[in-house]
Amino acid sequence: MAESTWPAEPLIVAAQRGDLDAVTALVSGSHPNVRKFAYSLCASPEDAEDAAQEALIILYRRIGMLRASGALASWMFRIVRNECLRRARLVPRERSAPLPDTGEAVMSAEDEVLERLEAARVARAIAALPADQRRVLIMRDIQGYSGRMAADALGLSPAAMKSRLHRARAALRHTLYPTPGGDDADH
DSSP: OOOOOOOOHHHHHHHHTTOHHHHHHHHHHHHHHHHHHHHHHSSSHHHHHHHHHHHHHHHHHHGGGOSOGGGHHHHHHHHHHHHHHHHHHHHHHHHHOOOTTSOOOOOOHHHHHHHHHHHHHHHHHHHTSOHHHHHHHIIIIISOOOHHHHHHHHTOOHHHHHHHHHHHHHHHHHHHSOOTTOGGGGO
């Protein structure tokens, strides 16, 4: 399968120097690759489109910060990955945000930092999953899609979706809560 090509180095260098036409051409030429990254990393097509757009905006605004013109693909991949993770983390907060005047206790600064550290650890573990498992896990456990909806959206049979979800949960559990004595304790 032929890999999509990124814009040529002279265009990247011109964009880094501030040539507005080059920046515009660079953003346009990078769009297909950025979308491909986003669709492989984000859980839903909507998040993928939003992440791709955000990444292209960052590219447009910050191309001058790119140190090596040959590093464009890896730079954009990191931006898209971070945006997909940010979007995945936002979903639970939106659902669990306290209603106004409910009398809920305010979280201490220490508890808030600990919660953020744990959320970052979970996000890293999810990001380390294979893409097919990550998509299923995010759709089912983070975004709350039904099994049927997740299977349909991913083009899977319900059995295949359940299998991937089981493997993803098991891998996540193993990463987040390793058992003393290693894997041999399970067998």
